[in-house]
Amino acid sequence: MGKRDVQICFRFGSGTPDMERHRSSGARTPLNSALVQRRSRSKSYRLSYRSCLGAASRLGLTPALTARRLNTSRRAPKSHNISEKVSVEQLALLLKKEWKLSYVTPLYRFRHTQMRGYSRQLSAFIAAEKHQGLAVDVEAAQGSFRASFSVIQGMTETDDDAETILIQIHSKSSFPGQDEPQRALWSGWLTCVYGNPEYLNSLPKDFTCLPLFCSSGSEVLTNAVKSWFQLTFDCCFGPLEISHTSLQWLVALWTNCHAECNIQHLKMIWSVPVVPPLQITYTVDGQDAWELWNSLRRDPQEEGEGGKDEEAGSNIDIMEVERFMQGLKGHFYRHFRLDLSAGSLKQVSTALGLAKCNGRMKISNSKYMIATLTLLTECALLKMPM
């Protein structure tokens, strides 16, 4: 609490006193004032990651210049035996499926204890939407939909992270077989892995931050779920593209895993802006990619896998990522005399997963999913509106 007080004191002195006052009062007397504030000011409750960090950095809590951008250094992904923390069945639901990514602003008065009530409400909401003839028209769904909320325990990495929420929508009319589990028509989850603690702590008590929303299934149902969330938790959604830099981060983070887990190949797809558009798929053998990566690490004599928790071995710097990309591009240029920098990186994949610039991703191996989700959580927090 002491820390928060420091921040609050500072905010009074900062450039946006109005908004900050609301926020701080919200933090002290959570329920009532936050409600009032929600009615009176339409924007202030959507606490922004950037504004928070911008303020915090002036206080010296985070490095001033880099705070608004993606982290320039991150921990090397370590093999997490996540199946020990998270149930295997639940993990299986998240793997090997292509997810469409969105960001979500913090949820107001969301309770992890009310999953059953939410399931009922969402089912009713979709039924109402359908009745109005507004949206739902999924081939398999003559009957009504049954939505179910569940908590995926154990995906969190720090105490500030909220537990992950999984939503599945089944069709009621179909008769599930006795043995085979019923397949979901639509599924989606909201998660927060290693969310920025300064930001998470700065939120008023009644807000739950699960900034990364992944959905898979019909667009119509996605929209229905989004509107229900918007109405119920007063949040807003937006598309989350994966930027060029984030894709490059994934290239490096995934390649770095090769020492412990075979990534098989590193596949990158570039698009070059000529007419007709040229697409270049560059697939590097996993071992060779790793050897190149290893040769470019900051301190070659200190092997990444050897250094257990030493700073140098377990941290990856953006400079290293850039050198690695440069190395890959250089090898390409030497053969084709074509500069890949003229194009844009569209897609990255290895045996661990896949990510596309249009905001789609797939996780194929649970061991390293935490690193990927950490990066995506950070992207989602950055994408939130000011």
Next chain:
Amino acid sequence: MDDPSQRLLRRLLRRIPAGNLKTTLEKWGRLTAAQWRTIDFTQTKSSIVQMLAFCAENEFTMKHITELEMMYVIDNPNKGMWYAFQLIDPEADSQSLELTQFKEQFKSHLCELVRNVSVKIKKHTDEAVWIRIAWGDSYSRPNHLKPTYIVHHLQTPYVFVTGLSPKQRPLVSQALVLSSRYHAIKAANLSGRNLTAIRDLLMKQYQQVFPTRFPSPLSERNQSVSNPQIEREHAGHKENRLQMASETFGDGMLPQLQSSVYKLETKFRDRANQTMTEREEPFKCVVKFASTNLLESLKLCVSSGIASTPVTPLLSSIPLKGRNYFVITDNGPAPSSQMPLSQN
């Protein structure tokens, strides 16, 4: 009409776009004038039903239906992936081979190799011989739903194949080699969805630009620019790039190729990276270029400066050698710009 021919006919009629149906059937010319008048071509569904009835009425056999299919495929060849092959080592009389001779021999050679096979050969107007093969084995009748198509231009070493499984490849190869009076056949490492494009590329039937000693003089009309010297130099570079691009990839309409694949097994060389340069093993990677018209895209890369000039032999080999699959290795201490293109 037996069951298989009816099934083939139904599938074929569904494949032909409604707009083309009338002309294709007209060309086929198997329907009587009375039947022709009854068919309502504005209604796709009913015309198909009527056609099926008429074909049954006329007691058409598989022969008639495959004839219709061949006609449709010859007119619309760009539906599948075509692979190019090259016959090598001709015998003395390979140039004087006649169509009838080739036809007879190909059929007999292939039938010697496989029991149940149905072969149909047709000569197209542009000197190409079209061969349709429906495969069966000792226990089953030929499956007409999955035919192989082969296009061979007599007196040239090129053969284009679509719908051929690896199991049948040696059979076709042997029959082709024997009947066309060559000694061997090999994959030409060229494939694409557009048959004419890969044919034009191999036979160099597209507008080429040859290097000239004196490039076209620069027009020096617009002198009213801020710095004519710089402007002229830029224009010179641009002109040069355009010339290079045209020399490498040709001019006008370029053959429509969809992709080109390189398997690189070369050493990683980088002056700044000692560890990798000293490594013995090659850096293994696969690079695939893809576009709706690859040569056009690459040409623009060169002329716009995204790809540097002179164009690397790896890219210029696509039109030069008529190939789009390459395996690249370092053969000895070759300088990087002269990477040999090895055969695979």
